[in-house]
Amino acid sequence: MTFVFSDMAISADGFASGLGQTAQKPFGDCLMDDLLRWRFEGAEENAAEIDDIVNAGAFVMGRNMFGPDRGEFDQDWTGWWGPNPPYHGPVFVLSHHTREPLEMEGGTTFTFVTDGIEAALEQAKAVAGTDGRVSIAGGATTVNQYLRAGLIDELRTHISPVIFGEGERLFLDVPAQPMSIVSARASRLVTHITYRIG
Template identity: 65%
Template sequence: MAILSRQAGEDVGAYIMGRRMFGPGTGEWDQEWTGWWGPNPPYHAPVFVLSHHPREPLTMEGGTTFTFVTDGIESALEQARKAAGNQKVVIAGGANAVRQYLGAGLIDELLLHIVPVTLGAGERLLEGVGGLKLDPVEVIASPTVTHVRYRLS
């Protein structure tokens, strides 16, 4: 199982993210693209990027290495667990990756950050997943964002 959260705590040993969370577009990789975050991404741990297109691992400053996984979500989770050891594995997003892991029953906790902004477009996070039982564990509210932690059962 994995936890969905980019703020799951200091004991995160590896992350998994979807292709568009790492970079724009679909199709073959632009080999010059190294992510949205500059030379020192905020992860400081191994990150496994789900993709249909192979790419060599990309090592960045601060301990982040992006490994591109082309053989499915289960393989990415297995690799992330191995890399994390006794630490947590976090699904960092995007929506399609989250839906795949939720649909497969591979997430223990879901941390949603709710911001009162109308974006106008985007992907529905829980669309097509169905049958989820979300038990609220923690709610932290502020004027700009509400964080809700759910346990999936």
């Protein structure tokens, strides 16, 4: 059975990004450097968690995680990551607007899915295989949709010591459900907590 997981970097008060996302500010009006400092300044100390974030056979992400535009796609926009995104595999992007698949360097192909979260996940599972892994890459709104639908097996939170006060919150409108802690590890800049869902 395909294993479905998600990694979310969040603030101490549960936000994955701020409001006001633009092409220049992928995380909106928030202290992005504080949220992700552990991935750069603390890269060696958190190497195992960083490596595991992109260790999947396929990925699903929301439209906002792919880019800042709304409505019809800006065909010149190829994502926040430059010509060689970190995924190096198939990425299924949830959208209300069609776009032809976008092939990038390193084996990343963005496929745009317009018929819902279940359809995107089924396509990702088909690519990853029954013994494979699918990452629900984000953002928070997308992860919350999959949590509401009961479609995530494991949630890994990476909690940074910063308060945003507002923004895109993890667990927004997610119904009560049991979780168990698989692992917890604190480092200098982040606390990693992994939950098994259900």
